[in-house]
Amino acid sequence: MGKRLQIDFVEIKSVAFAEKSYLENGALYIDKQELLDKMQSDMFSSLQIELVAPGEDVRLLGVHDITQPRVKADEPEASFPGIWGNVKPAGEGRTVALRGVVVTELYPLKANLKYILDMSGPAAEVSHFSRHYHVVINASPVAGIDDVAYCKALKQAALTACVCLARLAIETVPSESKIYELTPVPPAADGSRLPRVAYITNHLAAFDTMQFFYYGISGQGILPLLVHPNDLLDGAFIYRYFYFTYYIQNDTVIYELYSRHGLDLDFAGVVLNNGQTVTKNKDVCTMVAVDLAKNHLQADIVITNKCGMHHLQLEQAMICEKCAELGIAAVAIMPTVSSEKPGDLLAVVNPHLDAVVHSAYVETITFPRVARLIGDSEIPSLLGVDLQGPFTKSTNLLLAGNLSELGDFYPTTDTELIRKEG
Amino acid sequence: MVEKKLRVVHYINQFYAQIGGEEAADVGISVREEAVGPGQLLNQLLGERGEVVRTVICGDNHIAENLEIVVPQVVVLVNEAEPDLFIAGPGFNAGRYGLACGAVTAAVYKQLKIPSVTGLYAENPGVDLYSGLAYIIGIHNSARRMGEDISKIVRFALKLVDSEPIGYGSEEGYLGTGPVRSVDYSVSGAKRAVNMALDKFYGRPFNTEVPMPQHELIPPSQLTKPLKKAKVALVSDGGLVPKGNPDQMVPVNSQKFGVYSITGKDSLAAEDYEVRHQGYNNAFVLENPNRLVPVDVLRRLEKEGLIGKLADRFYTTAGVMTSMENCKKFGQEIAALLREDQVDAVILTST
Numbered sequence: 001m002g003k004r005l006q007i008d009f010v011e012i013k014s015v016a017f018a019e020k021s022y023l024e025n026g027a028l029y030i031d032k033q034e035l036l037d038k039m040q041s042d043m044f045s046s047l048q049i050e051l052v053a054p055g056e057d058v059r060l061l062g063v064h065d066i067t068q069p070r071v072k073a074d075e076p077e078a079s080f081p082g083i084w085g086n087v088k089p090a091g092e093g094r095t096v097a098l099r100g101v102v103v104t105e106l107y108p109l110k111a112n113l114k115y116i117l118d119m120s121g122p123a124a125e126v127s128h129f130s131r132h133y134h135v136v137i138n139a140s141p142v143a144g145i146d147d148v149a150y151c152k153a154l155k156q157a158a159l160t161a162c163v164c165l166a167r168l169a170i171e172t173v174p175s176e177s178k179i180y181e182l183t184p185v186p187p188a189a190d191g192s193r194l195p196r197v198a199y200i201t202n203h204l205a206a207f208d209t210m211q212f213f214y215y216g217i218s219g220q221g222i223l224p225l226l227v228h229p230n231d232l233l234d235g236a237f238i239y240r241y242f243y244f245t246y247y248i249q250n251d252t253v254i255y256e257l258y259s260r261h262g263l264d265l266d267f268a269g270v271v272l273n274n275g276q277t278v279t280k281n282k283d284v285c286t287m288v289a290v291d292l293a294k295n296h297l298q299a300d301i302v303i304t305n306k307c308g309m310h311h312l313q314l315e316q317a318m319i320c321e322k323c324a325e326l327g328i329a330a331v332a333i334m335p336t337v338s339s340e341k342p343g344d345l346l347a348v349v350n351p352h353l354d355a356v357v358h359s360a361y362v363e364t365i366t367f368p369r370v371a372r373l374i375g376d377s378e379i380p381s382l383l384g385v386d387l388q389g390p391f392t393k394s395t396n397l398l399l400a401g402n403l404s405e406l407g408d409f410y411p412t413t414d415t416e417l418i419r420k421e422g
Numbered sequence: 423m424v425e426k427k428l429r430v431v432h433y434i435n436q437f438y439a440q441i442g443g444e445e446a447a448d449v450g451i452s453v454r455e456e457a458v459g460p461g462q463l464l465n466q467l468l469g470e471r472g473e474v475v476r477t478v479i480c481g482d483n484h485i486a487e488n489l490e491i492v493v494p495q496v497v498v499l500v501n502e503a504e505p506d507l508f509i510a511g512p513g514f515n516a517g518r519y520g521l522a523c524g525a526v527t528a529a530v531y532k533q534l535k536i537p538s539v540t541g542l543y544a545e546n547p548g549v550d551l552y553s554g555l556a557y558i559i560g561i562h563n564s565a566r567r568m569g570e571d572i573s574k575i576v577r578f579a580l581k582l583v584d585s586e587p588i589g590y591g592s593e594e595g596y597l598g599t600g601p602v603r604s605v606d607y608s609v610s611g612a613k614r615a616v617n618m619a620l621d622k623f624y625g626r627p628f629n630t631e632v633p634m635p636q637h638e639l640i641p642p643s644q645l646t647k648p649l650k651k652a653k654v655a656l657v658s659d660g661g662l663v664p665k666g667n668p669d670q671m672v673p674v675n676s677q678k679f680g681v682y683s684i685t686g687k688d689s690l691a692a693e694d695y696e697v698r699h700q701g702y703n704n705a706f707v708l709e710n711p712n713r714l715v716p717v718d719v720l721r722r723l724e725k726e727g728l729i730g731k732l733a734d735r736f737y738t739t740a741g742v743m744t745s746m747e748n749c750k751k752f753g754q755e756i757a758a759l760l761r762e763d764q765v766d767a768v769i770l771t772s773t
Binding site for chain 1: 605747
């Protein structure tokens with residue numbers, strides 16, 4: 001039998017600091033000092049937690065990662081196995097997830113790309129993360145430590161917060177309970193079978209402070225892996241700088257394939273490919289990835305997306321080309337490559353990219369003046385700009401929660417959460 | 423069941439409206455609630471499917487010289503007629519008329535989100551400007567075969583109206599990429615991807631949402647003098663800027679390029695430079711900027727006489743996630759400056 005994962009989503013309607021941590025009727029109360037003590041690290045010269053609510057007149061600066069609080073109900077110590085806590089297979093048993101609150105890390109060190117998030121006004125309207133409560137971690141590094149040590153400590157602190165908060169909901173009746181299991185799909189009465197769909201997801205692990213981990217092992221240099229979709233959803237995969245782990249925990253492609261498994265398709269499985277920086281390696285890895293899809297997952301169809309900047313479009317093109325050679329129908333999901341004119345931000349032009357979904361477009365909006373800033377980072381794409389606003393900028397690679405590289409877009413992500421205006 | 427006739431709005435200039443030729447090119451916008459000039463041919467070809475219910479007419483000078491003001495006025499007049507389809511021209515090889523046809527077709531498509539088509543000769547200046555913003559059917563360079571041209575336009579327009587899958591321009595007869603495809607963003611990208619994949623697998627028709635652009639091939643230019651007499655410049659898209667980033671260059675989606683002096687420098691000192699580029703690990707460049715902009719090596723080659731001279735300025739931007747349009751603009755402007763600097767050859771370093 002395959003893995004069976006149950007995710008119980010518990011809706012959080014408000015978050016506040018209190019004398020003790022508990023959850024009652026959707027209201028989450030946090031004992032601030034207790035949480036700070038659990039998150040403390042020698043790598044931090046200061047550590048603060050701030051609560052930010054939807055609709056608040058505030059702008060977060062330097063948003064580094066956003067994670068959904070989750071816990072393994074039967075073994076909380078293995079909630080992010082290999083990364084935080086015990087090593088144990090993810091993707092089975094019962095996981096409790098809080099919906100409507102996220103743990104948000106700010107990044108004070110030098111980075112070339114930093115996101116911001118407005119909780120009210122026009123920029124909030126085009127971000128699904130503005131609909132969540134944020135438990136914001138603002139930690140300063142001890143002078144002289146290297147970036148990697150700090151990154152590691154920050155990630156441990158964030159995952160600690162995730163587990164501590166989600167633990168409070170283990171006994172709570174969930175608002176939604178989902179089962180994820182790749183059950184075998186029998187042939188129809190006439191012997192016909194549904195097409196088998198493999199999902200090849202390309203993620204970039206480029207260097208120490210910009211990479212992903214799978215069960216705590218760095219993605220740098222790994223070859224394509226056949227992975228169970230539940231492992232990706234259930235805490236085996238996290239980012240360390242670069243993107244928001246929330247998008248993996250709630251991978252919309254996996255959700256979609258599961259929702260149609262046995263109905264109009266047979267979800268065959270997932271290939272996790274590390275985006276390479278050298279063209280020859282891209283060629284090798286996409287060859288291996290497509291081989292896994294074809295010969296191990298017996299795929300008739302491949303859906304491929306990427307996270308790691310536009311050069312990973314080359315992986316997508318190579319995957320589509322190799323699929324075409326093998327008679328597999330491939331579709332690539334690409335955001336922000338066709339906003340003003342078709343293909344205006346395409347890094348790759350390839351005739352085999354003949355079935356492309358444009359998952360999100362870029363908008364230029366005016367970020368208004370806000371009452372409060374959190375995080376004192378220099379935002380590289382906002383040089384010479386008064387960070388308090390107003391300023392007019394493209395949302396692309398700036399506004400957290402507008403879109404994900406993997407295919408999310410604010411009109412369809414987290415639609416069950418209602419936006420609030422302060 | 424009798425199908426409802428499509429309401430078609432047609433745009434033409436003063437000449438085809440028989441108001442006058444060049445002498446009447448300044449005439450302002452007028453509207454007639456019927457088919458006019460080529461609109462009558464349009465009606466014939468549409469037959470039972472549709473009918474021109476309004477013709478918007480404007481003098482070529484009036485619109486071409488005031489695009490920003492007049493085009494929105496045209497869009498309002500088109501919208502008033504509650505059209506199902508908009509057709510402009512065709513403009514053949516007429517410069518100002520072609521520009522107007524492209525501009526109004528693009529604006530109507532973008533703002534009213536209805537099928538909108540025009541027809542122009544491939545070398546009409548309107549094609550260059552608007553073939554990525556509007557469907558422009560490639561037609562003859564004069565009105566001699568207007569019937570054939572309008573029928574091509576009508577055939578394609580009806581495909582759009584009927585929401586049939588639209589193939590590449592080479593199959594469908596339109597020039598360039600056509601406009602950004604209309605996408606229903608209220609359906610998640612994941613769902614659209616799975617739907618498209620199933621359509622592709624079963625051999626059902628489907629529409630890609632990102633038609634691949636057809637980039638022009640640019641042949642490399644030939645050096646016209648011996649290398650030892652050539653002036654060589656360094657150009658980079660790796661984002662090297664002087665310390666302090668005086669021009670506030672952004673590290674992604676560049677809006678400009680920088681030009682910085684290297685006069686009298688034998689090499690670039692690490693303490694004088696920084697990198698504004700978010701797409702690669704620039705630690706090695708910070709350690710030694712010459713590894714991105716190789717002033718040290720070129721200066722040596724200059725001394726050795728392998729090259730004539732190293733140009734006194736280097737040109738820099740961050741290429742990462744910068745639009746094709748900006749890249750093209752930077753390229754043209756940098757090339758003009760290189761010419762001003764009497765540069766013969768360029769070494770372009772990328773990351």
